[in-house]
Every structure is written in C-alpha cells, then in structure tokens.
Amino acid sequence: MARILGARAFDLGAPLYDWMTAQEIWRDHIRGLARHFPEGAGGDGQPGRRLIDLGTGPAVSAIALAEADPLLRVVGLDYSPGMLARARPRVSASPARERIELVQGDARALPFPDGSFDAATGHSFLYLVPERGKVLSEVRRVLRPGGRLVLLEPRRGGRFAPVEALSRDPRFALSMMLWRLASGVEGRFTAQGLVALVEGAGLRVIGCEETLSGLGWRLAAERVE
Numbered sequence: 001m002a003r004i005l006g007a008r009a010f011d012l013g014a015p016l017y018d019w020m021t022a023q024e025i026w027r028d029h030i031r032g033l034a035r036h037f038p039e040g041a042g043g044d045g046q047p048g049r050r051l052i053d054l055g056t057g058p059a060v061s062a063i064a065l066a067e068a069d070p071l072l073r074v075v076g077l078d079y080s081p082g083m084l085a086r087a088r089p090r091v092s093a094s095p096a097r098e099r100i101e102l103v104q105g106d107a108r109a110l111p112f113p114d115g116s117f118d119a120a121t122g123h124s125f126l127y128l129v130p131e132r133g134k135v136l137s138e139v140r141r142v143l144r145p146g147g148r149l150v151l152l153e154p155r156r157g158g159r160f161a162p163v164e165a166l167s168r169d170p171r172f173a174l175s176m177m178l179w180r181l182a183s184g185v186e187g188r189f190t191a192q193g194l195v196a197l198v199e200g201a202g203l204r205v206i207g208c209e210e211t212l213s214g215l216g217w218r219l220a221a222e223r224v225e
C-alpha cells in the first residue's frame with residue numbers, strides 16, 4: 001500500500017494541522033478516550049496514572065487529556081520535529097504543563113522501559129504507520145499488566161457523514177475532509193481488521209465502537225498479563 005506521509009510531510013503540514021485541530025470538538029473527542037483508562041491509582045507508586053500519547057502532533061491531544069484529569073501524567077511522543085515545535089508553546093501555556101513531557105521518538109521503538117505506563121492513546125495515529133504490528137507490540141511492552149490502549153482510527157466503508165451535526169466550525173469540516181483523504185491513501189480499518197491487529201499483538205480488546213458520525217472507530221484494549 002502507498003505511504004506518502006512520513007516525518008518530513010508532518011513537519012511541513014504541522015502549522016496547518018495545528019490550526020485545524022486546536023478546537024473544541026477535537027478536544028472533546030480526545031477527552032472521550034479517557035473513559036477507557038484503567039480504574040484506580042497508577043502502577044508506578046506515584047500519584048495518578050501515567051499515559052503515553054502516541055503521535056501527539058501539536059500536543060492538542062496530550063494537553064486535552066492532562067487538563068481533564070488533574071492527576072494524569074502524560075508523555076506526548078512524536079517523531080516529527082515540526083510537530084513538536086508547535087507542541088512546545090502549547091504545552092508551556094497549559095495549566096497542566098508540569099505534568100506533560102514531550103519526547104521525540106518513533107513509536108516503532110519506544111524509548112521507555114517495560115511496564116512503565118498505565119495507559120496509551122493514539123488519536124488518529126496508527127493508520128499512518130506502515131509497521132502497525134511493531135507499534136502495537138511496543139505498546140504492549142510499555143503498558144503494565146492491566147494497562148489500557150485506546151485508539152481512534154478511520155473506518156473503512158464509513159459514509160461521508162454530516163459532520164456539521166458534530167460541529168459547525170469550518171476547521172472541523174476541513175479536518176474531517178483531510179482525514180478522509182489521508183486515510184484513503186494510508187489505509188482505513190474494518191472493525192474486524194482493527195480488532196485482529198490489536199489482538200495479534202497480545203492485547204485483549206474490550207470494545208470497538210463507531211465514532212465521529214460513523215467515520216471512525218474508537219477501540220479500547222487491555223494488557224492482560
């Protein structure tokens with residue numbers, strides 16, 4: 001399958017992407033991922049839970065999650081220096097800045113020890129990576145037993161939904177249009193395909209539901225042991 005979006009493309013697209021996604025409907029959707037995080041305290045003995053946000057981009061996702069939970073500690077990981085350059089001032093301006101760390105790295109080889117996170121998120125991320133199995137086995141490795149992965153991914157066969165029912169913000173309509181275009185090239189998922197991929201990496205899928213008016217899937221999975 002063709003792959004056009006590498007780190008350089010994200011560097012170039014970072015200003016547009018940042019502008020397009022720094023809006024309430026996007027943040028609200030990201031916050032929806034948190035209801036699948038594991039209950040209770042974190043596994044590392046520190047207060048609150050520790051999350052890795054894979055492909056954090058301009059950190060709208062990392063910040064939305066950190067601001068929604070005053071105890072959550074978030075690592076925002078991305079391989080694009082251009083995206084991280086947009087992320088830094090955003091994080092500095094956030095009241096949650098002390099709990100957000102930005103790391104440049106590749107999700108196919110995560111620079112973290114085994115079992116060091118309670119949760120991992122990928123909001124519009126996995127479909128962009130050619131070696132998806134490699135990313136998922138890295139996620140399994142860095143999650144503690146009982147830790148959760150929550151993904152938002154584009155849906156194959158999803159109709160072009162009336163997104164104005166979700167938001168009248170033209171930036172949102174544009175972001176959905178570009179998401180459909182990019183995922184048309186990089187690959188969309190059926191529910192069965194996405195579940196099989198995640199289970200193939202040794203994670204147990206808890207649920208996979210339609211989201212964004214049927215354009216996407218929200219999948220939650222757990223590391224059992």
Ligand SMILES: C[S@@+](CC[C@H](N)C(=O)[O-])C[C@H]1O[C@@H](n2cnc3c(N)ncnc32)[C@H](O)[C@@H]1O
Binds near residue numbers: 021056059060107
């Ligand atoms: C569509 S953006 C999503 C940004 C953010 N999660 C959001 O929802 O607004 C995808 C991000 O994944 C990053 N990315 C793609 N492949 C990656 C990889 N192998 N390792 C780390 N980051 C990657 C890109 O640089 C880009 O910033």
